[in-house]
Amino acid sequence: xxxxxxxxxxxxxxxxxxxxxxxxxxxxxxxxxxxxxxxxxxxxxxxxxxxxxxxxxxxxxxxxxxxxxxxxxxxxxxxxxxxxxxxxxxxxxxxxxxxxxxxxxxxxxxxxxxxxxxxxxxxxxxxxxxxxxxxxxxxxxxxxxxxxxxxxxxxxxxxxxxxxxxxxxxxxxxxxxxxxxxxxxxxxxxxxxxxxxxxxxxxxxxxxxxxxxxxxxxxxxxxxxxxxxxxxxxxxxxxxxxxxxxxxxxxxxxxxxxxxxxxxxxxxxxxxxxxxxxxxxxxxxxxxxxxxxxxxxxxxxxxxxxxxxxxxxxxxxxxxxxxxxxxxxxxxxxxxxxxxxxxxxxxxxxxxxxxxxxxxxxxxxxxxxxxxxxxxxxxxxxxxxxxxxxxxxxxxxxxxxxxxxxxxxxxxxxxxxxxxxxxxxxxxxxxxxxxxxxxxxxxxxxxxxxxxxxxxxxxxxxxxxxxxxxxxxxxxxxxxxxxxxxxxxxxxxxxxxxxxxxxxxxxxxxxxxxxxxxxxxxxxxxxxxxxxxxxxxxxxxxxxxxxxxxxxxxxxxxxxxxxxxxxxxxxxxxxxxxxxxxxxxxx
Numbered sequence: 001x002x003x004x005x006x007x008x009x010x011x012x013x014x015x016x017x018x019x020x021x022x023x024x025x026x027x028x029x030x031x032x033x034x035x036x037x038x039x040x041x042x043x044x045x046x047x048x049x050x051x052x053x054x055x056x057x058x059x060x061x062x063x064x065x066x067x068x069x070x071x072x073x074x075x076x077x078x079x080x081x082x083x084x085x086x087x088x089x090x091x092x093x094x095x096x097x098x099x100x101x102x103x104x105x106x107x108x109x110x111x112x113x114x115x116x117x118x119x120x121x122x123x124x125x126x127x128x129x130x131x132x133x134x135x136x137x138x139x140x141x142x143x144x145x146x147x148x149x150x151x152x153x154x155x156x157x158x159x160x161x162x163x164x165x166x167x168x169x170x171x172x173x174x175x176x177x178x179x180x181x182x183x184x185x186x187x188x189x190x191x192x193x194x195x196x197x198x199x200x201x202x203x204x205x206x207x208x209x210x211x212x213x214x215x216x217x218x219x220x221x222x223x224x225x226x227x228x229x230x231x232x233x234x235x236x237x238x239x240x241x242x243x244x245x246x247x248x249x250x251x252x253x254x255x256x257x258x259x260x261x262x263x264x265x266x267x268x269x270x271x272x273x274x275x276x277x278x279x280x281x282x283x284x285x286x287x288x289x290x291x292x293x294x295x296x297x298x299x300x301x302x303x304x305x306x307x308x309x310x311x312x313x314x315x316x317x318x319x320x321x322x323x324x325x326x327x328x329x330x331x332x333x334x335x336x337x338x339x340x341x342x343x344x345x346x347x348x349x350x351x352x353x354x355x356x357x358x359x360x361x362x363x364x365x366x367x368x369x370x371x372x373x374x375x376x377x378x379x380x381x382x383x384x385x386x387x388x389x390x391x392x393x394x395x396x397x398x399x400x401x402x403x404x405x406x407x408x409x410x411x412x413x414x415x416x417x418x419x420x421x422x423x424x425x426x427x428x429x430x431x432x433x434x435x436x437x438x439x440x441x442x443x444x445x446x447x448x449x450x451x452x453x454x455x456x457x458x459x460x461x462x463x464x465x466x467x468x469x470x471x472x473x474x475x476x477x478x479x480x481x482x483x484x485x486x487x488x489x490x491x492x493x494x495x496x497x498x499x500x501x502x503x504x505x506x507x508x509x510x511x512x513x514x515x516x517x518x519x520x521x522x523x524x525x526x527x528x529x530x531x532x533x534x535x536x537x538x539x540x541x542x543x544x545x546x547x548x549x550x551x552x553x554x555x556x557x558x559x560x561x562x563x564x565x566x567x568x569x570x571x572x573x574x575x576x577x578x579x580x581x582x583x584x585x586x587x
Contacts, residue, residue: 011043020117025072028110031080032136037094055086057509059497066549069096073176078102078379081461095444098463101170102379106319111309125152127187131308131325133290141288144307146325150189159184165202197328204317209326211296218293221312226255228314234258249361261356262342268352303329367452385464399432410453418445478560488567499535540581547582
């Protein structure tokens with residue numbers, strides 16, 4: 001049930017089944033990496049795994065983002081977007097898809113995907129629900145995932161808890177959800193083999209599925225707090241607790257006494273380093289799964305599993321927005337879950353965990369709490385950026401600050417556009433103004449840095465809601481396409497990628513891929529586009545929707561480009577007959 005949460009495993013779940021395309025994708029996460037959003041979009045909208053990294057501009061990522069602002073919404077906890085190591089121009093295209101959720105108390109902490117697929121041949125709709133413990137990041141920790149596909153049926157009143165969860169604030173105000181909510185009541189999700197209960201829980205302050213008593217229990221959680229540990233029934237015959245070393249060290253011996261406590265083995269946590277000592281970006285693989293398992297006294301042949309995003313903490317069960325699934329198996333799966341982790345007295349098997357040996361608890365830096373409070377305050381006082389023209393050539397970004405920020409002596413906060421990290425301003429007063437900006441510096445992503453003295457700092461990204469004219473939005477899109485397609489060769493490489501023509505060594509725009517020359521010429525262009533003709537005919541017959549991605553790029557470039565006029569016009573003339581095959585386009 002546990003597997004390392006790497007990009008490939010994560011994005012496999014987002015890929016449509018064969019013959020289907022993604023119509024809508026709703027993602028909920030506590031934290032996110034912008035590069036992982038790009039990777040996820042390739043799986044969702046191209047039906048492929050991302051090969052390599054999304055740190056730089058790529059053909060496959062651009063193709064996946066052409067319709068993303070209409071088809072994808074991702075909600076995350078405000079202040080929990082990681083600062084990327086490099087700025088990728090394609091981040092501009094995912095701005096409208098990301099919404100931050102500020103919370104005065106607790107956290108927006110669910111990890112969930114709800115995907116709506118459409119079969120290309122029959123128009124049949126298929127839903128996929130994914131509930132997991134993994135955020136939308138490149139973490140490789142050990143996580144847990146549950147997913148189920150569901151079809152629209154004649155049954156009514158399905159998924160009541162999930163619909164209520166999505167309909168309430170902070171999610172329910174988004175029009176993107178309306179079509180999904182109308183269909184969900186008729187969607188019947190498949191249940192895992194041997195289960196008779198499938199219940200969704202989003203707000204854990206209400207009635208929970210835990211029994212008052214149980215014979216066997218297991219808690220797996222990376223973070224554990226004593227007050228919540230006392231609220232979960234302890235197995236009378238056996239009780240297991242699996243967490244992180246530093247978390248168990250914080251809990252008194254008396255409160256751990258009822259449990260057999262385990263942690264992941266050091267060889268498991270440091271597995272990547274052991275395999276390859278020369279790894280540049282080493283990542284530990286610690287526990288991050290959240291699972292609660294119990295068997296009742298009189299029904300030991302049945303196993304209850306409660307899994308998803310909720311840590312064993314008071315905040316998770318009293319303040320947070322979470323996403324959990326309760327499954328009730330009609331047969332015992334206790335051994336299947338427990339023994340790969342901690343082993344069995346009768347078997348000599350390799351296990352992931354070893355018995356917990358207490359160590360002296362690490363003292364938490366007292367400054368961390370101050371930083372957390374300032375961070376939360378910042379997320380509550382700024383949520384909008386106003387973008388308009390300063391004059392005929394330059395632009396201005398104004399960020400209103402809705403309330404005063406009080407900070408301890410020795411702590412300062414700066415803000416900078418993600419598009420220009422060195423354009424730093426102090427976060428103070430009732431508004432922040434970035435003026436005399438070129439259009440390529442405009443963004444809704446901003447880097448906030450909290451500095452504590454001269455030694456420590458914490459940086460994160462905030463995505464602010466824009467107030468911006470359509471004219472400026474269109475101008476930004478045109479500039480992006482001009483910056484990406486600086487030559488006919490790059491434009492032909494992009495079209496070749498969409499047509500699955502194997503012509504290039506790298507999917508990045510920085511490489512030169514299509515054809516045999518560094519740039520197309522009038523004499524060679526005719527011969528370079530000929531290999532695309534047959535592929536376009538096949539696509540027009542089998543997958544005309546894909547033609548729309550080509551048309552969007554060409555239509556934007558027709559408005560403004562720096563390509564050779566005669567070459568571009570030759571390509572447009574070549575393309576025009578294929579437009580009539582695109583649904584909803586009349587020629």
